[in-house]
Amino acid sequence: MSEIVWTIAGSDSGGGAGIQADLKAMHSFGVHGCSVVTALTAQNSVAVEAINSVSNEVLESQILALAKDMPAKVIKIGMLATVAQVELVAEHLRYAKRTWAVPPVVVYDPVAIASSGERLTEEDTIAALKQHLLPVVDVITPNTQETQLLTGVYLIGPSAVREAAAKLHAFGISQVVIKGGHWDYPKGYCIDYASCGDEAFWLGSASIQTPHSHGTGCSFASALAACLAKDYPLKDAFILAKAYINQGLKAAVRIGEGFGPVAHLGFPYDLDDYPQVIEGGSWLGDELDLPCPHPERLAAGFASIDDELGLYAVVDSVAWVEKCLAAGVKTVQLRIKDADAANLATDIQTAIAHGKLYGGRVFINDHWQLAIKHGAYGIHLGQEDLAEADLAAIQQAGICLGVSTHGFYEMLRAHQYKPSYLAFGAIYPTTTKDMTGQIQGLNKLQHFVPLMAEHYPTVAIGGINLERATAVAATGVGSVAVVRAITEAEDYRVAIAQLQQAIGSL
Numbered sequence: 363m364s365e366i367v368w369t370i371a372g373s374d375s376g377g378g379a380g381i382q383a384d385l386k387a388m389h390s391f392g393v394h395g396c397s398v399v400t401a402l403t404a405q406n407s408v409a410v411e412a413i414n415s416v417s418n419e420v421l422e423s424q425i426l427a428l429a430k431d432m433p434a435k436v437i438k439i440g441m442l443a444t445v446a447q448v449e450l451v452a453e454h455l456r457y458a459k460r461t462w463a464v465p466p467v468v469v470y471d472p473v474a475i476a477s478s479g480e481r482l483t484e485e486d487t488i489a490a491l492k493q494h495l496l497p498v499v500d501v502i503t504p505n506t507q508e509t510q511l512l513t514g515v516y517l518i519g520p521s522a523v524r525e526a527a528a529k530l531h532a533f534g535i536s537q538v539v540i541k542g543g544h545w546d547y548p549k550g551y552c553i554d555y556a557s558c559g560d561e562a563f564w565l566g567s568a569s570i571q572t573p574h575s576h577g578t579g580c581s582f583a584s585a586l587a588a589c590l591a592k593d594y595p596l597k598d599a600f601i602l603a604k605a606y607i608n609q610g611l612k613a614a615v616r617i618g619e620g621f622g623p624v625a626h627l628g629f630p631y632d633l634d635d636y637p638q639v640i641e642g643g644s645w646l647g648d649e650l651d652l653p654c655p656h657p658e659r660l661a662a663g664f665a666s667i668d669d670e671l672g673l674y675a676v677v678d679s680v681a682w683v684e685k686c687l688a689a690g691v692k693t694v695q696l697r698i699k700d701a702d703a704a705n706l707a708t709d710i711q712t713a714i715a716h717g718k719l720y721g722g723r724v725f726i727n728d729h730w731q732l733a734i735k736h737g738a739y740g741i742h743l744g745q746e747d748l749a750e751a752d753l754a755a756i757q758q759a760g761i762c763l764g765v766s767t768h769g770f771y772e773m774l775r776a777h778q779y780k781p782s783y784l785a786f787g788a789i790y791p792t793t794t795k796d797m798t799g800q801i802q803g804l805n806k807l808q809h810f811v812p813l814m815a816e817h818y819p820t821v822a823i824g825g826i827n828l829e830r831a832t833a834v835a836a837t838g839v840g841s842v843a844v845v846r847a848i849t850e851a852e853d854y855r856v857a858i859a860q861l862q863q864a865i866g867s868l
């Protein structure tokens with residue numbers, strides 16, 4: 363069954379923003395959108411001619427009807443036209459959070475001012491929002507103007523953005539997304555910021571020049587709400603919502619005499635629409651004063667893999683490396699997690715030598731210094747290793763680099779380094795490694811592969827066995843990596859042959 367997401371917002375008779383935009387964006391991400399209308403605005407592409415807020419009775423009847431039968435996983439709040447509406451909605455949200463079997467996640471897009479400049483709310487709504495609504499909000503998505511209205515912080519640079527986010531967190535909001543669509547800083551770029559308190563993310567996209575951007579705020583927040591309902595973590599929902607808006611702005615056209623609406627074109631499948639993940643060491647990172655502990659170690663663009671990766675065995679001993687190579691596996695990874703293991707250096711050296719002897723590709727997990735020293739075919743690194751490892755040395759040695767990713771944010775982060783392959787995991791639950799909260803599933807894999815397969819060899823890992831291998835390969839992923847499906851098989855040679863057949867590889 364589809365996840366249910368409510369939008370509590372105003373109707374836009376022009377069809378470009380409000381409820382109408384919300385439902386289209388939600389549909390694009392495959393959730394079922396329900397609506398609670400707060401006002402029947404009379405608007406067209408030129409002006410907001412009337413607001414026509416609904417009575418609290420009408421508003422409440424919609425909430426009660428939905429709560430009875432269609433409780434939401436995520437509730438997106440948009441325009442609340444009166445102080446009385448703010449109080450009523452806040453009261454129902456508090457009640458839902460207290461009493462529903464699964465408390466809803468509340469996403470608030472503080473629609474204070476329409477893109478055409480008209481004020482959509484009563485003058486004294488801000489005070490009521492701070493007192494009643496913000497304490498029940500989980501995620502807030504203000505633009506520059508709305509951030510300033512709510513925090514009093516004038517967004518003149520990155521530290522002001524962080525300061526404003528801290529003020530929003532202080533209202534009790536755990537996740538803050540500040541949209542930079544109106545900054546134009548650095549020139550020609552749109553920079554957005556998200557903070558979960560302990561982690562912060564910056565995204566950058568080249569500004570898209572179009573006057574037809576009506577409804578972008580509503581659509582962004584609704585896309586984000588839908589992705590949260592699909593269990594994407596905030597950083598991935600942030601990426602997808604941004605890609606959705608970029609895609610929609612590029613395709614937006616005039617409808618009416620004024621400003622046309624952002625287009626709604628379904629899940630974003632074109633990598634060109636995706637934002638750049640901004641890290642220290644990049645020029646955008648420098649503009650934002652992001653720290654970079656080892657700029658001299660950074661590198662992008664690594665050696666190419668010489669052939670299809672095929673079945674990829676990930677094993678923890680030299681003996682297993684040799685057994686897999688001898689059984690015809692062409693890509694093998696030595697994954698020794700104990701940094702103080704006796705004979706670590708000799709094991710790595712021997713595994714690399716076996717690779718050369720059998721004509722296979724041996725990747726070394728984690729121990730990049732020893733891998734460089736002994737001339738490995740490749741090195742596999744996790745996300746946390748990227749900031750520490752000497753990528754420049756790996757690149758100069760001509761060694762291939764594989765990088766793990768768990769979701770869209772990490773995928774785009776890895777893309778900055780242009781590695782030799784990208785691994786997506788964990789596709790299914792696994793007992794080999796603690797992957798709590800990082801299980802992607804086949805659906806997400808189906809989204810990752812078309813975005814990246816044109817640029818890199820791709821690998822799926824995590825919980826893959828013979829029964830699952832065919833479905834995984836059907837996503838178009840280039841390689842399937844397994845641990846237990848080989849090491850715990852009754853007969854590993856038979857298992858290797860069957861897995862190779864299932865994924866259509868030699």
Ligand SMILES: Cc1ncc(COP(=O)(O)OP(=O)(O)O)c(N)n1
Nearest residue numbers: 727742743744745766785821823843
């Ligand atoms: C092919 C492949 N994909 C992912 C991983 C995981 O690597 P990493 O994130 O570095 O985690 P550890 O393996 O070090 O626990 C992998 N090893 N191989």
Ligand SMILES: Cc1ncsc1CCOP(=O)(O)O
Nearest residue numbers: 787792794824825844845846
């Ligand atoms: C190392 C690793 N990285 C993501 S899942 C995983 C373990 C995969 O092991 P298995 O194939 O036994 O599930």
Ligand SMILES: [Mg+2]
Nearest residue numbers: 727728743744
């Ligand atoms: Mg590792």
